[in-house]
Amino acid sequence: MAAERLAAAGLRTVLIDEKLAWEKPCGGGVTWKAYHRYPFLQQAASHSVSATWLHADGTAPLRIDLEKPLLIFSRRELNQLLLDRAAAAGTALLANRVTGIDRDGPAWRITTRSGPAVTADFLVVATGARNPLRQVGTAWKAADSMVALGYYIPSAQAHIDLRFFAGLEGYIWVFPRNGHLSAGICGKQEAAAALRQRLEHYLSGCGICFKDARFYAHMLPSLAPGSWAENRLAGPGWLAVGDAAGLVDPVTGEGIYYAMRSGDLAGQLLAAGRPEEYAAAVRAEFVDDLAYAATLAQRVYLGRFCGGSNTTRLLQFVRRSRRVHGILQELFAGTISYRDLRTRIRGNFPSTLAEIAVNSFLRRMVTP
Ligand SMILES: Cc1cc2nc3c(=O)[nH]c(=O)nc-3n(C[C@H](O)[C@H](O)[C@H](O)COP(=O)(O)OP(=O)(O)OC[C@H]3O[C@@H](n4cnc5c(N)ncnc54)[C@H](O)[C@@H]3O)c2cc1C
Incomplete structure (x- = not known):
């Protein structure tokens, strides 16, 4: 180049x-x-x-x-x-x-x-x-x-x-x-x-x-x-x-x-x-964004949330939340910076948890 x-x-x-x-x-x-x-x-x-x-x-x-x-x-x-x-x-x-x-x-x-x-x-x-x-x-x-x-x-x-x-x-x-x-x-x-x-x-x-x-x-x-x-x-x-x-x-x-x-x-x-x-x-x-990502890497891969590994929780959240699914799509495409990701997650955290809770409840209702 x-x-x-x-x-x-x-x-x-x-x-x-x-x-x-x-x-x-x-x-x-x-x-x-x-x-x-x-x-x-x-x-x-x-x-x-x-x-x-x-x-x-x-x-x-x-x-x-x-x-x-x-x-x-x-x-x-x-x-x-x-x-x-x-x-x-x-x-x-x-x-x-x-x-x-x-x-x-x-x-x-x-x-x-x-x-x-x-x-x-x-x-x-x-x-x-x-x-x-x-x-x-x-x-x-x-x-x-x-x-x-x-x-x-x-x-x-x-x-x-x-x-x-x-x-x-x-x-x-x-x-x-x-x-x-x-x-x-x-x-x-x-x-x-x-x-x-x-x-x-x-x-x-x-x-x-x-x-x-x-x-x-x-x-x-x-x-x-x-x-x-x-x-x-x-x-x-x-x-x-x-x-x-x-x-x-x-x-x-x-x-x-x-x-x-x-x-x-x-x-x-x-x-x-x-x-x-x-x-x-x-x-x-x-x-500067990659430097910030370096501080996230350990948390993403080695961290835990609610008793499970973050990567396991991520898959479960993507399954149950359209918001998290959308963010993952952006991560794969490279259209979101890590700093924007932090802002988005913080801003949407309560509503995303609510979405996950509702979807988990509905899933339990329909799964025999
Ligand atoms: C296993 C693996 C998987 C990866 N998968 C991906 C992926 O899927 N997607 C992605 O985006 N990135 C991936 N990466 C990272 C990506 O390969 C590198 O970031 C990218 O190749 C860097 O390009 P570069 O031109 O800086 O270095 P390189 O591609 O390593 O090129 C360096 C060049 O310098 C030449 N060279 C070195 N020393 C000398 C010398 N003394 N004299 C003459 N020539 C020399 C070499 O021959 C080589 O051609 C992966 C890396 C690895 C190791």
């Missing part, structure tokens, strides 16, 4: 990526918020899914039909799409590994695994969650990430599954894609082996065979509440975007939109000669 913007503005732009288009470990789910802002995504998507089954401990599975469906991409296809757009705008693509960056006066000297060094006036750092360039981008602490792992399973289904567990800050997803399922789990403060066991147990229970499926594991940024304020988004001669800047929703794990949007803003502001405005622009547009 950044390279496309910069090249389109007439700046000499080189994009260096060791793998270019590849099947990056990822669910590939893209929300309405992303394809509404970037409609070219909708034209390119091979899969759009509405039917979603939610599962949690101690309550029946709940089906919701997303009013604004989720697009599901193979990451190889999504990466190729974005690279093609950057190249068409005039970006030079270089398949190589960056091994070092050094300040050379006002410029940068970028050394690569093979071939001559590249010099540049400015650096947009988009090296993902495992950013090897430690002097730029997020300065990671152990509490700022979660493990995400899963399988690409040669199978098919028409719906999405999401499974929540009491006591796990994370969840399982099963996304149908072109020709396979992307099934994975993300979780904070739980060992990878334990997460893998949860996932395999779940898949076996669903009759999904993962025996010969390709396994993947990666890191997902999940900045702790205290880390957002000091997060390194920019410095002299560089801006960081996407996972390298820690820009992932701590509640849902959504990162594709924030990577694209931060790249877009970085490209626009750099092309306009105002890179110093980048950090404030992303903070105002979404970082």
Whole structure:
């Protein structure tokens, strides 16, 4: 996104990526918020899914039909799409590994695994969650990430599954894609082996065979509440975007939109000669809300309400309240900020409880 913007503005732009288009470990789910802002995504998507089954401990599975469906991409296809757009705008693509960056006066000297060094006036750092360039981008602490792992399973289904567990800050997803399922789990403060066991147990229970499926594991940024304020988004001669800047929703794990949007803003502001405005622009547009979401994540996944886990209660409330169902639809679409969510829940709490109570009563009356 950044390279496309910069090249389109007439700046000499080189994009260096060791793998270019590849099947990056990822669910590939893209929300309405992303394809509404970037409609070219909708034209390119091979899969759009509405039917979603939610599962949690101690309550029946709940089906919701997303009013604004989720697009599901193979990451190889999504990466190729974005690279093609950057190249068409005039970006030079270089398949190589960056091994070092050094300040050379006002410029940068970028050394690569093979071939001559590249010099540049400015650096947009988009090296993902495992950013090897430690002097730029997020300065990671152990509490700022979660493990995400899963399988690409040669199978098919028409719906999405999401499974929540009491006591796990994370969840399982099963996304149908072109020709396979992307099934994975993300979780904070739980060992990878334990997460893998949860996932395999779940898949076996669903009759999904993962025996010969390709396994993947990666890191997902999940900045702790205290880390957002000091997060390194920019410095002299560089801006960081996407996972390298820690820009992932701590509640849902959504990162594709924030990577694209931060790249877009970085490209626009750099092309306009105002890179110093980048950090404030992303903070105002979404970082402050993601920082607030970080304070919510633990409560959402680990909290309890009326003797049950919050995720179980959420499913029960969605079943019984049109208001809560509406809010969940907005969360899936990405059309409500976490701060607005708080205001809405507080404002509607008494009437929502009344709605739930009435619906529970009616349900008991009609259920034999
Ligand atoms: C298992 C898993 C599931 C996920 N599911 C979803 C989902 O369904 N929806 C969603 O919105 N988000 C999801 N995410 C998050 C999403 O994948 C990331 O937020 C997003 O890919 C970030 O994009 P990025 O461009 O910043 O980084 P990346 O996509 O990681 O890209 C970084 C690029 O940098 C290159 N690179 C790194 N180091 C070097 C180097 N030294 N030299 C040259 N090149 C280098 C890599 O080759 C790579 O292509 C998921 C993440 C994981 C781990």
